[in-house]
Amino acid sequence: MSIVYFDCVGGASGDMILGSLVALGAPLPEIERRLKALPLPGISLGSTVVKRHGFDALKLEVRTEETKAHRHFTEIRRMLEGGLLPARVLRRSVGAFELLGRCEAAVHGTSLESVHFHEVGALDAIVDIVGTAWALEILNVERCYASVIPQGRGFVKAAHGTLPIPAPATVRILEGVSVRFTEIEAELTTPTGAALLRTLCDTIGEPVGMTPRRTGVATGAMDLAERPNILRALLGEPLAPGQDPGAVEVFETTIDDMNPQLYGHLTESLFQSGAREVFLTPVQMKKGRPGVLVTAICDPARAHAVLERLFAESTTLGVRVRHEGRVELTRSVAEVETPVGKVRVKTAILPTGEERRVPEYDDVKRIAQESGRPLVEVMDLVRSYLHERPSEARA
Secondary structure (H helix, E strand, O other): OEEEEEEOOOOEOHHHHHHHHHHHOOOHHHHHHHHOOOOOOOOEEEEEEEEEOOEEEEEEEEEOOOOOOOEEHHHHHHHHHOOOOOHHHHHHHHHHHHHHHHHHHHHHOOOOOOOEEOHHHOHHHHHHHHHHHHHHHHOOEEEEEEOOEEEEEEEEEEOOEEEEEOOHHHHHHOOOOOEEEEEEEOOOEOHHHHHHHHHHEEEEOOOOOEEEEEEEEEEOOOOOOOOOOEEEEEEEEEOOOOOOOEEEEEEEEEEOOOOHHHHHHHHHHHHHOOOOEEEEEEEEOHHHOEEEEEEEEEOHHHHHHHHHHHHHHOOOOOOEEEEEEEOOOEEEEEEEEEOOEEEEEEEEEOOOOOEEEEEOHHHHHHHHHHHOOOHHHHHHHHHHHHHHOHHHHOO
């Protein structure tokens, strides 16, 4: 499993985050090609290498023919959902925009559907967010983490007027995570950068155990006098189980007064807010009423966001909380050419040293739909092939 740790030395913006992943090895032409599958007028991407306090840093250049001043969240979501994006790319992209929208709506006292995206709705910000999701997918990054996020001070001109730094939306987005306030007169972390880190990262400002393989360094437009205006992305693998025991927060609540049609949306919303697992269990409650036990499991750094979403999207009045440990198997993912087509295969190493190989359900389902064959038949064929040729499923 590949992970990325974002070291926010000088701050974080959308172009710095995407640029750091390009510096890690995500091909810029490939990202541009995939972005052009969306209805984005006249975009092109480029990069240069500049010096920042002795560091060679990639500076991303986004060129657009944008004429639209703002967009609604619903318009952006509709565009992304119609773009045939892979599930993980779509989830990461929509999640970042939804977090931005909810925080902008809270700041301006309106609803998510009514909020206008101005700066963050501009075409280059869409490129930053969706491009970052694509870069992570190309690098096959399963999880992200980040350092403490630095904040500057002063003022910035925006569509709503002159705003204090950090911007109100940025402050709202980063509630509950580790930030460091400085006396640097500049916007070190933008709303787009904050939303990306909050959406993508399992933890922010907490110790991370990993074995780094590569480092990508990116910068933004500013060249700060006080420190290097860079963001470093470290690509590697997590420490083996036992070396870095995990911890999770478990939220549970029983509900007997909610429209059953809403549970699907509740589940999706909890995943978007950072939950690792969400499941529903039928239960019998007081007075013989049927109910649903909602369970959501997440990393401690995402607890605030998941809990907030659970209260917002359900009728519950109280949630039980447990802090538990978590042990995970070492995993890797490889793309395997099978007799029915290419399938991503996840290999897990059991404590005995044996390997367990599981084909990606979405890939098998896609092949079944494209070929018109029954899903169970395609699944059996892929599993039989992996059983006969186990070495071909190794990364």
